[in-house]
Amino acid sequence: MERDELVRFVLPIVVVLIAVVTFLVLGGLASQNPDGFEWALFEVANVTEPEGVFEGIWAPLGEGPLVDALVGTIGIVLVFVLAMLVFYLMARRE
Amino acid sequence: MHVGDGIVPLWLLLVMYVVSGAMLVLSARRIRARFDDRLVPYMGVLAAVIYAAQYVNFPVSVSSGHLIGATMIAVMVGPYAGALIMALVLFVQVLGGDGGILTYGLNTFNMAVFSCFVGWALSAYLYRVLAQRLTEERAVLVATSVASYVTTVAAALVLGIELFTVPGFGIVPFTAIVGIHALIGIGEAVLTFVILLYFVRARPNLISFLSGNEVSEIAQVGGAPWATPEAAAPTTS
Numbered sequence: 001m002e003r004d005e006l007v008r009f010v011l012p013i014v015v016v017l018i019a020v021v022t023f024l025v026l027g028g029l030a031s032q033n034p035d036g037f038e039w040a041l042f043e044v045a046n047v048t049e050p051e052g053v054f055e056g057i058w059a060p061l062g063e064g065p066l067v068d069a070l071v072g073t074i075g076i077v078l079v080f081v082l083a084m085l086v087f088y089l090m091a092r093r094e
Numbered sequence: 095m096h097v098g099d100g101i102v103p104l105w106l107l108l109v110m111y112v113v114s115g116a117m118l119v120l121s122a123r124r125i126r127a128r129f130d131d132r133l134v135p136y137m138g139v140l141a142a143v144i145y146a147a148q149y150v151n152f153p154v155s156v157s158s159g160h161l162i163g164a165t166m167i168a169v170m171v172g173p174y175a176g177a178l179i180m181a182l183v184l185f186v187q188v189l190g191g192d193g194g195i196l197t198y199g200l201n202t203f204n205m206a207v208f209s210c211f212v213g214w215a216l217s218a219y220l221y222r223v224l225a226q227r228l229t230e231e232r233a234v235l236v237a238t239s240v241a242s243y244v245t246t247v248a249a250a251l252v253l254g255i256e257l258f259t260v261p262g263f264g265i266v267p268f269t270a271i272v273g274i275h276a277l278i279g280i281g282e283a284v285l286t287f288v289i290l291l292y293f294v295r296a297r298p299n300l301i302s303f304l305s306g307n308e309v310s311e312i313a314q315v316g317g318a319p320w321a322t323p324e325a326a327a328p329t330t331s
Contacts, residue, residue, distance in 0.1 A: 009297070010135045017146040024150045031151040031158035036278050037095050037253060039157040040271035047262045050100030056191025071190055072149045076142050079186040083141035083179060084134050090122060091131035 014080055021072040026065050095162065095253060095275075096187065096201055099194030103259050111199030117207045118181055121174035125312040129175075133309065136300055137179060140167060143289065144183045152281050159278030161285045162205050162249065165213025165242035169234065170293065170301050172313025173214040180206035200256065209249050214315070216241035221303050231294050234303045238290055243283040250275030 024030050034043065041047050058071045147161040168176035181202050187193050193201045220237035228236065254268040290301075298304045302313030 006135050010139045013139050014142050017142055021146050021149055029150075031153040033151070033153055033156065033158040035095065035151060036154070036157050036159055036250065036271060036274040037097065039274060040254075040267045041101070041257065041260070041263065043156075044270040045260075045263045045267035047101070047260060050098065053099045054191060054195055057189050059191060072146070075149065075186050075190055076146050078189075079145040079183055080138040080142040082186065083182050084138035086178070086182060087129060087137040087175075088131065088134045090126045091129045091134055092127060 014076065017076050018073045021076065022069045025069040025072060028065070030068075095205060095249065096184075096193035097197045097253070099196045101260055102197060102200060102256060104196070106256060106259050107196050107200055110197075110203045114181075114199045114202040114207055118178060118202070121177045124174045125172075125178075128311045130308070130311070133171075133312075136297075137171070137175065140170065140300075141179045141182055144179065145186060147285060147289065148183065148187070154274065154277045154281065157274050157278075159275070159281055161282055161289075162209055162242075162246060163286070163289075164205055164209030164249075165217060165245045166238055166286045166290055168210040168214035169217045169238045169241075169290070169303055171309050172302050173210040173315060175309075175312050176210040176214065177206045180210060204249050204253055204256075208252055209245050212248055213241050213245040216244055218303070230304050231298070234301060235287055235290055235294060237303075239283040239287040242286040243279040246279035246282045247272065247275050250278075 033039070042049050058067070058074070061067045061071070144161070144163040144167060147163055149160070151158040151160045164176060164180050167179055170176070171179070184193060184198065184202055184206060188195055188198055217234075217237045220241055221233050224233035224237050227233075250272050254271045257263045257271070258268070293300055294304075299306060299308045301307055302309045307313075
């Protein structure tokens, strides 16, 4: 990939993804309903939701739309870098 | 569809870790010698697209859903690279507490391994049929969208079967989880169409089903490129 392609195509997509996720989360447009799995298990089957399980490394940041937007941004950047690193290690060099 | 810890029995989680782990190792071995380093940033951006699309839930009746994206990613870069990308996305989600640590193998099986391979196979079959009548671009968009819908419902069916190991889970919630994903699947198909349309227009070289793509080497399955446009083209003899 040309350096230009990284600057013109790849990085702008990452920035747009962060902007869209931030807009949707801060704008309250993301649904807070339980997802299909949670709804069927905890509300239809009435299975008790387990407590005290791992809540994620970002849990100390607290809750709220701002934290959700920040965590979304961190996640997008993290997965972008991690995927590039993993595939870079697997790639053949020419 | 991200199952948390403390719900499914440990024996099933261990089985799923082994199955998913074996498939991911196989996937890595399949593409290791074929992967061109020029594609590396594209893998990063595809992972970011899937993560972002899964981060925001859309409302569905009393419930909600989000894109899985496995079918779309498998059509773009093949099921092996697709499964690896999905597994990386799921790993970062686990760090954020979305899906459990012990259930990572099970979630990876449902949303990465099963969904990528089934979604790819369905898309390839539909593409082969549709490419006889439509342009390559339209055929890949329709085939992938329809396959993503079917795959979402099929993945919910698999999850429902797995949940029969949970005390209290019976046929009514099983019907509910499959039924609600029949609705969520519509959102999956629409989002798949929209995102894939962008890539069809902007970077068709990243879609393994289209002519002139740069990913066919890693997208081949079993050495038989039967999903390629050449294979889908009508015979004239």
